[in-house]
Amino acid sequence: MTKKLKMGLIGVGRQGSNHYNNLLSINQVDLQYICDLKVDQSWKEKYSNIPHVVKDYHEILEDPSIDAVLIATSTDAHAQVVLDAAKAKKHIFCEKPFSLTVSDGEIANILRTVKENNVKLQMGFNRRMDPQFRDIYKQIQDGNIGTPQVVKTTSRDPFVLKKELIQRIGTLPYDFTIHDLDLARYMMGSNIKEIYAKGGTLIDPTLKSIGDVDTIALVLEFENGAFGLIDNSRQAVFGYDQRLEVFGSEGMLKAENVSKSTVELYNSTSESKKNPLPIFNERYHEAYVDEVKSFINSVQNDAPVVADGVDAVFAQRAAIATDESIKTGKPVKLDTEFEV
Structure with a gap:
């Protein structure tokens, strides 16, 4: 039996909450972290089923047991979190778009980092x-x-x-x-x-x-x-x-x-x-679940992702x-x- 993918969810707003519920429904996922800038004690009580509820996503990246992260932060943070996750050798599922302002050149540098660290990057074109x-x-x-x-x-x-x-x-x-x-x-x-x-x-x-x-x-x-x-x-x-x-x-x-x-x-x-x-x-519930399942398959079987960083560009x-x-x-x- 293939082991579950230990994951962290970064960003639990409108889209992140949708992903949170879907991640819990996927048998191949072991959701270890949720992270959001608004985290306080009430969040830890609300998400008591999750082992780690944190405010700083670097805590997830520094945990060697974590295989992958799902990024659902505000769009202006996507590029930096993707870069940091790639450097930490975590596989990455990132909501679209890659950015509103980051240049093609900077994105190319980030994608090179992804490639050099041999991690998967799938964009959320559900x-x-x-x-x-x-x-x-x-x-x-x-x-x-x-x-x-x-x-x-x-x-x-x-x-x-x-x-x-x-x-x-x-x-x-x-x-x-x-x-x-x-x-x-x-x-x-x-x-x-x-x-x-x-x-x-x-x-x-x-x-x-x-x-x-x-x-x-x-x-x-x-x-x-x-x-x-x-x-x-x-x-x-x-x-x-x-x-x-x-x-x-x-x-x-x-x-x-x-x-x-x-x-x-x-x-x-x-x-x-x-x-x-x-x-x-x-409307797209099945698509949201299936895109994460497809990402998991890509990580576990070294298969191509359904939408990559170049598609995002x-x-x-x-x-x-x-x-x-x-x-x-x-x-x-x-x-x-x-x-x-």
């Missing part, structure tokens, strides 16, 4: 692990729709987040659209070479005060000549709207919303069906280009090369 999207990806690889020509994604949150949270996790292009950008690149098997984006505040004009938008429409052009269309919104009143379509030379693949019931009612006066699931951690570049295109009103070219 949509790659969604069962529906994985099915579409596999069918594309199997050639079931010929050559992919157009990818379309729709992602809409159920409500507008609080400004204080947005300022911690990033504006719409960096925290939200980045998932669509990564998924589109993943499905098409080609880097994005140009982005043209439009964004506005159609729902909450006060978002302008923090430099954010609530509605985005994008056109992508890939290196292989294919195209992508993305639309995002911060508020879909009917639930968490998540859809994907890939059109190819010999057919089309399509994933619709997931709801709690597949029952649809049709009668002489109307028709109805259940709304999509209400929030991200319900290309997603970050695309998010930056989206933001720039919105602000300038012009298409933005992307660098499609990156070397570690």
